[in-house]
Amino acid sequence: MAKKxxxxxxxxxxxxxxxxxxxxxxxxxxxxxxxxxxxxxxKAAYQFTxxxxxxxxxxxxxxxxTEKITITKGESTMQFSSExxxxxxxxxxxxxxxxxQLTRRNIYPGxxxxxxxxxxxxxxxxxxxxxxxxxxx
Numbered sequence: 755m756a757k758k759x760x761x762x763x764x765x766x767x768x769x770x771x772x773x774x775x776x777x778x779x780x781x782x783x784x785x786x787x788x789x790x791x792x793x794x795x796x797k798a799a800y801q802f803t804x805x806x807x808x809x810x811x812x813x814x815x816x817x818x819x820t821e822k823i824t825i826t827k828g829e830s831t832m833q834f835s836s837e838x839x840x841x842x843x844x845x846x847x848x849x850x851x852x853x854x855q856l857t858r859r860n861i862y863p864g865x866x867x868x869x870x871x872x873x874x875x876x877x878x879x880x881x882x883x884x885x886x887x888x889x890x891x
Contacts, residue, residue, distance in 0.1 A: 805849035806856070809873040812842055818871035825881060827863045834861065834881075843868050843877070850874055857882075 804810065813819070821841045825834055831854050835847035844850045853874045854861070859882035866880055 802846070802849055805846050805874075806852045809875070810845050810849075811873045812845060812870040815871050818869050820867050820869045822865055822867050824865045825861060825863045829863070831855065831861060838868070838877070843870050843872070844874065850877075854878060 821843055823834075823837060823841070823843070832847070832851050835844070835851045835854070838844045838850060839847040857878055859878055861881050862884050864881075868877055868880065872880075
C-alpha cells in the first residue's frame with residue numbers, strides 16, 4: 755500500500771508540473787498574440803494617419819499616368835474617392851475622404867485630368883478650383 759501512495763504522490767506531482775508548464779505556455783502564447791495584434795493595429799493606424807496628413811502619391815513621376823475624372827453635380831466626396839481609388843490615383847479612399855473633410859474645401863463638378871503622381875493636396879487643389887467644362891477645347 756505504501757508503494758501505491760508514493761506512485762500517487764509522484765503522479766500528482768507530474769500532473770501538477772505538467773499543468774503548470776501548460777499554464778505558462780498558454781499565457782506566453784496569449785501575450786505574444788496580444789503584442790502581435792497591438793503592433794499590427796499600431797502599424798495600420800500609423801499608415802492611415804500618414805495617408806491623411808502626409809504626402810502620399812500613388813506612383814513616382816517616372817511611373818505616373820493620367821486619368822480623366824468627371825465629378826457630377828450632387829456626387830458625394832465618398833463616391834468620388836471610390837472612383838479615384840478604382841482608377842489607382844489615390845492610395846486609400848477613406849484616407850482621401852478624411853483629408854477632404856478636414857480641409858473643408860468645396861469640390862466643384864467638372865472633368866479633371868489627374869495624375870497618379872499627385873498627392874492628396876494637389877488633387878484637392880485641382881478639384882476645389884471652379885471649373886468650366888464648356889471653355890475647354
